[in-house]
Structures are given as structure tokens and as C-alpha cells.
Amino acid sequence: MSLIRTAAFLAATALTAVAAPAMAQTEIQWWHAMTGANNDVINKLAEDFNASQKDYKVVVSYKGSYADTMNAGIAAYRAGNAPHIMQVFEVGTASMMAAGKAIKPVHELMKEAGEAFDPASYLPSVAGYYSTVKGEMLSFPFNSSSAVMWYNKDAFAKAGLNPDAPPATWPEVFEAAKKLQGAGYASCGFSTAWITWVNIEQFSIWHNIPIGTKANGIDGFDTEFKINSPVHVRHWANLAELQKTKTFDYSGRTNTGEGRFTAGECPIFLTSSAFLGNVRANAKFAWANAPMPYYPDVAGAPQNSTLGGASLWVMGGKAANEYKGVAKFFTFLSDTDRQAKLHTESGYLPITKAAYEKVKASGYYKDNPYNETPLKELTNKPPTENSRGLRFGNLVQIRDIWAEEVEEVLTGKKTPQAGADAMVSRGNAVLRQFERTVSR
Amino acid sequence: MDKRTVFSGYAIPAALLLPQLLITVIFFYLPAGQAVWQSFQLEDAFGTSRQFVGFENYQILFSKPEYFKAMGVTLVFSSAVAFLSLSISLLLATMANKHIRGAGAYKTLLIWPYAVAPAVAGVLWLFMFQPSLGMVAQLLKRWGIDWNPLLNGNHALMLIILAATWKQISYNFLFFLAGLQSIPHSLIEAAAIDGARPVRRFWTVIFPLLSPTTFFLLVVNITYVFFDTFGIIDAVTGGGPAASTTTLVFKVYHDGKSGGDLGLSAAQSVILMVIVVALTAIQFRYIERKVNY
Numbered sequence: 090m091s092l093i094r095t096a097a098f099l100a101a102t103a104l105t106a107v108a109a110p111a112m113a114q115t116e117i118q119w120w121h122a123m124t125g126a127n128n129d130v131i132n133k134l135a136e137d138f139n140a141s142q143k144d145y146k147v148v149v150s151y152k153g154s155y156a157d158t159m160n161a162g163i164a165a166y167r168a169g170n171a172p173h174i175m176q177v178f179e180v181g182t183a184s185m186m187a188a189g190k191a192i193k194p195v196h197e198l199m200k201e202a203g204e205a206f207d208p209a210s211y212l213p214s215v216a217g218y219y220s221t222v223k224g225e226m227l228s229f230p231f232n233s234s235s236a237v238m239w240y241n242k243d244a245f246a247k248a249g250l251n252p253d254a255p256p257a258t259w260p261e262v263f264e265a266a267k268k269l270q271g272a273g274y275a276s277c278g279f280s281t282a283w284i285t286w287v288n289i290e291q292f293s294i295w296h297n298i299p300i301g302t303k304a305n306g307i308d309g310f311d312t313e314f315k316i317n318s319p320v321h322v323r324h325w326a327n328l329a330e331l332q333k334t335k336t337f338d339y340s341g342r343t344n345t346g347e348g349r350f351t352a353g354e355c356p357i358f359l360t361s362s363a364f365l366g367n368v369r370a371n372a373k374f375a376w377a378n379a380p381m382p383y384y385p386d387v388a389g390a391p392q393n394s395t396l397g398g399a400s401l402w403v404m405g406g407k408a409a410n411e412y413k414g415v416a417k418f419f420t421f422l423s424d425t426d427r428q429a430k431l432h433t434e435s436g437y438l439p440i441t442k443a444a445y446e447k448v449k450a451s452g453y454y455k456d457n458p459y460n461e462t463p464l465k466e467l468t469n470k471p472p473t474e475n476s477r478g479l480r481f482g483n484l485v486q487i488r489d490i491w492a493e494e495v496e497e498v499l500t501g502k503k504t505p506q507a508g509a510d511a512m513v514s515r516g517n518a519v520l521r522q523f524e525r526t527v528s529r
Numbered sequence: 530m531d532k533r534t535v536f537s538g539y540a541i542p543a544a545l546l547l548p549q550l551l552i553t554v555i556f557f558y559l560p561a562g563q564a565v566w567q568s569f570q571l572e573d574a575f576g577t578s579r580q581f582v583g584f585e586n587y588q589i590l591f592s593k594p595e596y597f598k599a600m601g602v603t604l605v606f607s608s609a610v611a612f613l614s615l616s617i618s619l620l621l622a623t624m625a626n627k628h629i630r631g632a633g634a635y636k637t638l639l640i641w642p643y644a645v646a647p648a649v650a651g652v653l654w655l656f657m658f659q660p661s662l663g664m665v666a667q668l669l670k671r672w673g674i675d676w677n678p679l680l681n682g683n684h685a686l687m688l689i690i691l692a693a694t695w696k697q698i699s700y701n702f703l704f705f706l707a708g709l710q711s712i713p714h715s716l717i718e719a720a721a722i723d724g725a726r727p728v729r730r731f732w733t734v735i736f737p738l739l740s741p742t743t744f745f746l747l748v749v750n751i752t753y754v755f756f757d758t759f760g761i762i763d764a765v766t767g768g769g770p771a772a773s774t775t776t777l778v779f780k781v782y783h784d785g786k787s788g789g790d791l792g793l794s795a796a797q798s799v800i801l802m803v804i805v806v807a808l809t810a811i812q813f814r815y816i817e818r819k820v821n822y
Contacts, residue, residue: 160786167576184574184789191575276661332680341679342767349661486788489768496770500680522790526573 482523651764682773
């Protein structure tokens with residue numbers, strides 16, 4: 090009897106001894122929106138971090154699409170149980186920046202936690218997007234991409250086009266698309282995903298024309314849209330005309346139409362550079378990507394492109410030791426080797442200069458030039474007032490409004506000018522409402 | 530012969546009523562009151578700042594042509610769904626009520642769709658009708674129909690009407706079938722002996738006797754299309770193209786969720802609540818008179 094009791098006692102103490110350090114671990118909640126191959130990348134990062142030290146444990150949870158994740162985070166904050174780290178897409182940046190005490194700026198976090206942190210070691214085109222005008226980094230850049238033009242090399246050969254000389258300008262794209270239609274791609278000469286991101290946001294920045302005043306909203310919330318310029322209207326007029334013959338064929342507001350490229354239906358498709366993983370896995374033809382096309386008569390085009398993707402926001406109101414863990418995790422993420430690996434595996438851009446240089450030096454881009462296209466676009470020219478980036482409140486909602494107007498224009502229910510004017514006036518109404526709710 | 534139970538004092542009746550009252554207050558009056566209160570506020574998405582703006586949200590709403598467009602879409606959508614789902618399920622119920630081989634299996638299959646979540650039902654229909662990959666869309670294209678719900682508003686509206694109808698048919702079917710089975714067989718036989726053919730028997734005997742069920746289902750279906758269909762719309766069309774499938778309830782959901790404008794969203798839900806209460810009142814006041822219990 091006493092033997093059993095001793096054994097039980099020993100077992101119990103042994104268990105507590107094992108459990109004790111686990112109890113002392115601080116949990117860090119990380120909400121994200123990554124699916125497929127990129128979801129595996131996130132799980133692996135958390136696992137590696139948890140194995141690398143004993144004090145903190147990063148717990149990841151998938152919360153649906155980018156918009157869903159952001160809304161879940163906002164709702165959780167209102168209910169008082171926000172995660173520590175929340176992945177927010179670039180569209181939500183302005184809303185997050187204006188969130189006041191709901192967020193913890195990354196530069197503050199790193200300083201308070203005493204982590205080594207040099208903002209200059211991050212790629213300026215990436216870090217600048219998530220920093221204040223003064224250069225203070227507010228959120229941690231995680232997965233960044235840009236818009237590129239994907240094309241089907243086999244289709245080009247079939248249509249008598251040179252597969253190694255993709256069209257560089259919009260008029261050339263239109264011509265190529267017409268030829269491709271004649272070569273068996275009748276239902277779709279070319280198309281784009283993310284209709285407004287590609288054809289309004291990236292389009293404006295690539296042509297060095299303003300999306301809005303105040304440096305596209307970066308210099309103040311009292312910004313107004315400028316997207317009814319002659320260049321914008323001409324682009325919509327072209328797309329609406331080509332939609333009639335399906336030389337251009339609309340593929341919806343988000344990226345759900347991307348399958349039309351990999352299935353071989355649309356031989357030219359403009360979308361994110363992070364489409365790479367899917368193209369690699371699913372395209373049963375020779376493919377490549379190229380920089381976005383431009384109108385050659387627009388002075389200064391092509392300028393540079395801007396970011397897509399997401400960054401990691403730290404939510405406000407958490408304990409100091411939890412913030413310390415978050416800071417440690419960010420330092421872990423910034424590691425050069427880790428960044429280089431992330432970049433080549435996921436198709437997202439490296440975020441530190443050292444990682445970019447390392448991949449470059451390894452000769453990786455010679456065999457995989459398509460991985461460098463977005464980087465070349467982002468750094469094509471030094472950014473101007475019009476091309477530094479963009480920061481509009483409630484852009485998620487504004488994009489839907491813009492898409493509604495695009496759909497009116499593409500079906501001929503509105504003229505391109507009337508559609509573009511409505512995008513401006515309806516968009517401005519949302520901006521004014523946002524300006525009023527921002528408490529500063 | 531008075532069957533009424535008489536309680537002495539108020540304690541027991543109050544205790545018996547309490548659970549139901551609590552549920553009604555917690556799950557209906559409190560949220561509804563909150564919505565009314567929120568509709569007078571202007572608030573940022575995180576709830577860090579808040580100000581009272583009176584009727585401004587309502588003013589904004591009624592100054593926008595998009596809101597009236599959504600009302601029009603709702604009218605078409607809700608009448609189409611209510612009419613189609615009621616008539617198709619009545620037809621199916623009369624068929625299933627006959628003595629046929631395997632009637633049980635048919636009944637079970639017809640009831641199944643009700644267990645499918647709205648968003649999932651939406652995705653199923655999306656797969657079938659997706660312009661470049663969907664099987665039905667491919668078939669339509671082969672017949673020379675340029676099927677494109679991404680740009681053609683009528684196609685998109687048809688698609689969500691089909692999906693929302695399909696989802697509701699099982700529920701209606703179940704009630705119609707129960708209603709049909711409770712009609713005394715002798716009445717139908719008597720009509721048959723008098724020489725009434727099946728169609729005439731249906732319209733003069735069965736349909737009037739079924740009217741309590743039909744009326745109940747009408748109220749339930751109107752509530753369903755007004756409140757319960759945003760999941761389907763969100764999954765299938767996202768309100769597009771060009772807002773041609775944006776109904777009132779979808780707008781409530783969308784402006785509040787992706788727009789983060791809770792005040793405006795709350796104002797819309799208050800208006801929607803008023804509309805549905807009015808509709809139900811009208812139904813009880815005028816249509817119920819024609820119901821034979």
C-alpha cells in the first residue's frame with residue numbers, strides 16, 4: 090500500500106516537474122488569413138520559433154479571408170479578447186493606423202522590449218508602406234507582393250507571338266490579346282484579378298498619376314480621390330470596348346478568377362506575384378511573368394509599383410511580458426536566412442535588404458526570373474509623391490464601391506467618364522465619414 | 530365546463546411566464562433596442578470613439594440612390610423567392626402525397642437541403658454556374674447562351690433566386706405535406722363522387738383547406754427572404770455586379786461588416802425591422818381573413 094502511495098507521489102511530483110516550465114510559458118495568439126502552401130509556411134514558422142526557446146509559445150489560428158480576419162480581430166478587440174498579432178492586408182492599413190489605442194506600434198514595441206531593431210535594415214519600398222511619415226514602423230511587414238502580368242508562353246507561340254518578348258504597353262497587350270483570340274482563346278484574350286487594385290491603385294502609381302490628394306492620403310486624412318483623370322477614363326473606355334468582344338473579359342472583384350489563367354482559358358492575366366505557388370502547381374503549359382503594361386504616351390510611365398499582401402499588427406492593451414514575446418518573435422522573423430527561404434518558397438518578397446542581397450548573390454534569380462519581377466517593379470524608379478504608396482480609410486468598402494462602378498462601365502450602363510466621376514464622389518463620401526470617426 | 534385554471538396570487542403565473550419572457554427580452558428586445566441606439570451613433574470600427582449624431586445615419590441612407598435600388602432589388606428577389614418556393618414545394622408535396630413506390634425515399638431527399646447552411650448552399654450553386662468552370666454554365670454556353678453572372682445583373686439575380694428558393698423548398702415541403710395529410714380523405718372522396726376531376730378537387734377542396742398552412746408559410750418565407758438570405762448572396766455574388774443583387778439585408782451585413790460603419794448598418798436594420806413588422810401586420814390583418822381554420 091505504502092509502496093503504491095510512494096510511487097503515486099513520485100509520479101505526481103515528476104509530472105509537476107515536467108509541467109512547471111510549460112505553465113510558465115506565455116502564449117502569443119497569432120491570427121492569420123493564409124491558405125494552402127502559405128498556411129504551411131505559417132505553421133512551420135510558429136513551430137520553429139516555439140522550438141527555438143522556452144519562454145513563449147506562438148499559437149496560430151486561421152480566421153478566413155483577409156477581410157474576415159480583420160473583422161474578426163476588430164470584433165474581438167471590441168469584446169476585449171483581441172489576439173496579440175493580427176495579419177492585416179495592405180488595404181486595411183489606414184484603418185489600423187487610425188485605430189489609436191487599439192494597436193501597439195511596432196517601433197514602440199521593439200524599443201520597450203529592448204530588442205535590437207534597425208528600421209534601415211528593411212527594404213524601404215516595403216517598410217515605408219507600413220511606417221509613419223516620420224519613418225516609425227507601425228506594423229511588421231510579413232508577406233508582400235506586387236501586381237505582375239502572367240502570360241501563357243505556349244499560347245503566345247500558337248498565336249505567332251514571341252514568347253520571350255511579352256507586350257510591354259497596353260496597346261501591345263490589346264493587339265496580342267486579339268491575336269490570341271484568333272488562335273483559340275476566343276472567350277478571353279486577357280483579364281485581371283483584383284479589378285480595382287490592378288486597374289486603379291497599381292495603374293495610377295505605375296503611371297505616376299495621383300489616386301488621391303495629399304500624396305495618396307499618406308499626408309492626411311483630408312484626402313480626395315483623383316481617379317477620374319483622362320488617363321483613368323481612357324483605360325476604362327478601352328476595357329469596356331474590348332469587353333464587348335471578350336478581348337478583355339472581366340474576372341470578378343477578387344482573385345477567384347485566377348483559375349482562368351492556370352486552366353489555360355485566359356492567356357494573359359494580371360494579378361499578384363504571389364500567384365506563383367498556384368501557377369507552379371497547376372499550370373500545364375510554359376509560363377512566365379512580366380512587369381505590368383503602361384500607356385507609352387503618359388510622361389514618366391512606368392514609375393514604380395506598390396505593395397500588396399499583408400503585415401502583422403500588434404494589438405493594444407496586452408501585458409508587458411507578452412509584448413516581449415511578440416518582439417522576440419519579430420526578431421526571429423527578420424533573420425536573414427529565414428527571410429531568404431520564405432521568399433524563394435512562397436513567392437512573397439523578402440523584407441530585409443540582407444535577405445534580398447543573399448538571394449541575389451546565390452544566383453537564384455537567373456533560374457527563377459519571375460521571382461524578381463515584382464522587386465524590379467517596386468524599385469523601378471525612386472518613388473514620387475504619387476507613387477510612395479497609398480493610405481485611404483475604409484478602403485475595403487471603397488473598393489467595393491469602385492467595383493460596382495466598374496461593372497456599370499463594362500456593361501455599358503454608364504460611360505467611362507460617368508463611372509469614374511461616380512467612383513470619385515462616392516469614394517470621397519466614405520473618406521469624409523472615416524475622417525470624422527478618426528479621433529485625432 | 531370551464532377548463533381555465535385559476536391561480537391564486539401572481540407568484541406562480543409570473544414564475545411560469547418568466548423563462549419565456551427572459552428569452553424574448555434577452556434575444557429580441559435587448560438587441561433590437563441596441564440596434565436602435567446604435568443607429569443614432571457615429572463610431573469607428575474599433576469602437577474607440579463614439580458620438581451621438583441623431584438622425585444623420587437615416588438622412589445619409591435616404592439621400593443615396595443606392596439604397597432605393599436595394600429596395601427595388603429586394604422587392605423582386607423576395608417576391609420571386611417566396612412565390613417560387615411556395616408553389617414548387619406545394620407541387621412537390623401533392624406529388625409526394627400520392628401512393629407511389631419509394632415515397633419515403635423521395636420525401637427524405639426533398640427534406641435534405643434544409644440541413645445545408647446558407648453559405649454552403651450558395652457555394653454549391655456557384656460551382657455549378659461559375660462561368661468558366663461550372664458544369665451548368667458550360668452546358669448553357671453550348672446552347673449558345675452567353676451566361677455571365679459576373680457582369681450580367683439579371684443572370685446574377687436569377688442565380689441567387691434559384692439558390693435561395695432551393696434552400697427553402699424543403700421547409701415548405703415538410704409543412705405542406707403535413708397539411709395535406711391532415712385533410713380528411715372523406716372530403717376528397719365526396720368531391721370525386723360528385724364528379725370533380727383532380728385539378729378541380731385540388732382548387733376547390735384541398736387548396737382552401739390548406740390555407741392555414743399556406744398562410745403560415747407565407748409569413749415564414751417573407752421573413753426568410755428578408756433576413757436569412759445574406760449568406761447565400763455573400764457567397765454567390767457578393768452583391769454584384771453593379772449592386773444588382775444587393776438586397777436590404779445584404780446591405781446591412783455588408784456595410785456593417787466590410788464597411789465597419791455600424792451606425793449606418795444599424796439604421797438599415799431598424800428600417801428593415803419596421804418593414805417586416807408592417808408586412809406581417811398587413812398579412813395578419815388582410816390575408817388572414819381569407820384563411821379557413
